[in-house]
Amino acid sequence: MQKTIIKDKPKISFLTFTLMKRIIALLFLSMSLTLTAQEIVRVQQQANTQAFILNLVSPIQVEYDVLNYKVVYTTTDAFGQLDTASGLLSIPDNNDFIFPMAVYNHGTVGERDAVPSAPGVNERFLPQGLAASGFITLSPDYLGLGESDGIHPYVHAATEASAGRDMLLAVRSWLEEQEIPQNGQLFLTGYSQGGHATQALHRDLQRNPGQDELTVTAATHLSGPYSISEVMLSTLFAEGQATLPGYIAYTYIAYNSIYGLFNDLGDAFVEPYLTPIRQFSAEELSLAQFNAELERLLGENNAMLGNIFQDSILQVLADRDTSSAIIQALIDNDTYDWAPEAPTVIFYCTEDEQVPFRNSILADSVMRANGSTSVLLETGGPQNHGGCVVPAVTRTIELFKSLVDVQAVSLGEVADRRDILLSPNPVNAGGELRLRGMANANHDYVLYDASGRALFRGQTSPDGSLSLPESTPRGWLVLRVGLPDGQSLVRRLLVR
Numbered sequence: 001m002q003k004t005i006i007k008d009k010p011k012i013s014f015l016t017f018t019l020m021k022r023i024i025a026l027l028f029l030s031m032s033l034t035l036t037a038q039e040i041v042r043v044q045q046q047a048n049t050q051a052f053i054l055n056l057v058s059p060i061q062v063e064y065d066v067l068n069y070k071v072v073y074t075t076t077d078a079f080g081q082l083d084t085a086s087g088l089l090s091i092p093d094n095n096d097f098i099f100p101m102a103v104y105n106h107g108t109v110g111e112r113d114a115v116p117s118a119p120g121v122n123e124r125f126l127p128q129g130l131a132a133s134g135f136i137t138l139s140p141d142y143l144g145l146g147e148s149d150g151i152h153p154y155v156h157a158a159t160e161a162s163a164g165r166d167m168l169l170a171v172r173s174w175l176e177e178q179e180i181p182q183n184g185q186l187f188l189t190g191y192s193q194g195g196h197a198t199q200a201l202h203r204d205l206q207r208n209p210g211q212d213e214l215t216v217t218a219a220t221h222l223s224g225p226y227s228i229s230e231v232m233l234s235t236l237f238a239e240g241q242a243t244l245p246g247y248i249a250y251t252y253i254a255y256n257s258i259y260g261l262f263n264d265l266g267d268a269f270v271e272p273y274l275t276p277i278r279q280f281s282a283e284e285l286s287l288a289q290f291n292a293e294l295e296r297l298l299g300e301n302n303a304m305l306g307n308i309f310q311d312s313i314l315q316v317l318a319d320r321d322t323s324s325a326i327i328q329a330l331i332d333n334d335t336y337d338w339a340p341e342a343p344t345v346i347f348y349c350t351e352d353e354q355v356p357f358r359n360s361i362l363a364d365s366v367m368r369a370n371g372s373t374s375v376l377l378e379t380g381g382p383q384n385h386g387g388c389v390v391p392a393v394t395r396t397i398e399l400f401k402s403l404v405d406v407q408a409v410s411l412g413e414v415a416d417r418r419d420i421l422l423s424p425n426p427v428n429a430g431g432e433l434r435l436r437g438m439a440n441a442n443h444d445y446v447l448y449d450a451s452g453r454a455l456f457r458g459q460t461s462p463d464g465s466l467s468l469p470e471s472t473p474r475g476w477l478v479l480r481v482g483l484p485d486g487q488s489l490v491r492r493l494l495v496r
Contacts, residue, residue: 037162038169041072041084046119048093049128057125059390060397062132064092068124070117071138072147073170078159078258086146087167088116088124088139090131091180096454098181100217100404101172102135103164105190105197106142108154108247110287115141126393130189133397134404136175136182140167142197151281154254155225157333160197161204168214187400188219191392192355192385195224199335199363206341218343218403222392223385225355226363229320229330235356236306236317242298243353245305246280246291249273253281255329272297273308336363339372345399349380349388402476405490415487422479426494429472433493435464435481444482449473468495 046068054062069089077083092099104127106116116124116139127139140163144152153159168186175182186205190198199221205214225232228251235248242248252268255261262268269277273294280290298305306314316324322331336359344367348360357379364377380391405414420437427433435443442459445466449455455473460466460481474495481489 037074037076037082038166038173039074040170040174041074042070043072043089043174044070046070049090049132051132054125054129054132058129058132059394060129060133062129063134064094064132066128066131067091067093068128071167071171071174073167075143075163075166077143077150078153078156083143083148085143085148085163085167086115086117086141087163088127088137088141089171090128090137090139092131092134092136097134098183099134099136100183100185100187101168102130102137102187102189102400103168103198103201104130104137104139105160105164105188105194105201106139107190107192107194108287109145112145112152112283115146117141117146126191129393130397130400133401135187135400136180138164138167138171140164140197151257152254153258154250155193155196155228155333156254156258157196157200157335161200164197164201165204165212165214169212183405185217185403185405186214187217187403189222189396189400190224191222191389192224195222195355196226196335197224198222199224199226202340202342202344203335203338207338216340216342218399219340220345220347220392220396220399221360221363222347222396223349223352223355223357223388224335224359226334226336226359228333229327230334231356231359231362233317233320233330236309236314237304239304242295242305244291245294245298245308246287247354248305249277249290249294249308250280250287252326253277255326255333259325259329259332261326261329268310268313269308270310272301277308336366337370339367339370340374341372343374343376343399343403344372345376345378345395347378347380347388347392347395349383349385349391351382352385352388354385405478405492413487414490415483415485417483417489420489422491422493425491426496427468428496429468429474430470432465432467433479435460435466435489435491438464438481438489439484441484446480447472448478448480449475 049066049068051062051065071089072084072086075083075085106123109115114121116127127137131137142152142163143159144150188198188202198219202216202219205216265277266274276285276290276293279285316326321327346360346364348357350357364375367375380388420435423434440462442462444459446454447456472495477493477495479491479493483489
């Protein structure tokens with residue numbers, strides 16, 4: 001699919017571009033376009049990733065090789081029109097188990113092709129590492145990036161959520177067609193912009209369950225800008241050298257393309273900053289180049305970041321005038337004012353120079369005030385934005401593995417047998433377990449670690465008892481026991 005790049009038309013306005021997109025959408029409809037949102041357009045297999053390679057770059061040890069696919073699917077844009085988007089699908093290369101699904105939302109990227117679906121991009125290692133740990137992992141590229149045409153709606157909560165949700169539904173249908181099972185669990189995570197996208201997707205799936213049967217098992221929101229209208233807005237008025245001014249300006253440029261806040265960018269921004277803003281908007285500068293140019297100009301003029309705006313706009317932002325369209329656009333993209341029901345970790349680091357950690361503190365406090373009892377606020381300590389990635393990802397996989405329901409294909413579907421009780425739980429390594437309520441017979445069993453790796457196999461005694469070896473690893477494990485009807489019983493246990 002050809003990408004629409006507007007380099008040769010640097011003077012095109014966002015409103016003109018929006019009108020063009022709507023006209024094109026109407027033309028598609030007049031041609032009786034049969035595709036709807038949440039459908040696969042194309043799946044392209046990419047090179048596999050070996051576990052030993054991932055173990056060289058990953059902070060955790062992984063178990064499985066990974067099969068990678070670039071997925072192009074249908075979704076809707078910020079105006080509700082049919083659009084296409086791309087993403088990476090990574091599947092554990094193991095046919096013995098039924099794995100859960102997970103979504104990894106990526107952070108801010110500087111160029112259209114610096115996305116997870118593109119080979120050679122370093123951030124691919126994160127969703128691939130999740131897949132190699134036993135999760136069928138999706139990583140949306142987002143609208144306006146990868147194979148999605150037009151302008152990326154940066155930190156726009158609604159389209160971050162719809163891009164993730166539509167990819168989930170499209171991929172789930174494709175997995176069914178390919179007879180690749182998944183166990184019904186769903187885990188969500190993302191870092192930086194991806195933390196914002198994850199919070200938006202998590203909120204959407206909880207508030208609007210619909211007929212999708214997509215229920216979040218657990219989520220981690222990692223170092224994200226959740227408070228656009230308060231915490232992130234305050235960066236415009238911070239003293240000293242602005243950190244990543246291009247990223248902050250990007251937010252207002254993107255919202256203008258969606259909400260039509262200004263007739264022309266010159267109505268909002270002043271020179272000498274307007275020139276690089278126009279160049280970035282026309283994709284003549286990468287995000288890195290744009291950021292560097294704004295840093296240079298702000299430094300030369302000894303200016304605060306807010307000085308890129310016209311005085312009238314800056315006054316509206318300083319007053320937080322909620323009657324203004326620009327403040328309403330910021331509020332519309334806050335993602336934290338709700339109460340998660342699934343286990344949720346909000347993770348941050350105290351020396352984050354890119355995304356103020358007050359985003360996480362505020363999100364946690366509001367979610368708790370709203371009644372959530374499943375939110376945990378955790379810190380990786382005095383790390384900067386880049387240094388916070390490893391502890392955040394490590395904590396994510398630790399949480400997900402503690403909750404995953406690993407299913408072995410060979411032992412059949414899981415039975416809902418709440419009458420069968422496992423005791424003692426917790427149990428000591430070398431101790432004896434007893435399944436009470438089982439039929440009096442020998443039953444095949446497999447004991448797995450949290451990643452799905454089989455540790456021990458054997459048969460229970462006729463009374464339902466089995467002995468754990470002294471070498472049984474400590475931590476959360478999964479016991480799967482075959483039943484006479486071809487189904488199986490699954491129980492989690494904690495070994496001390």
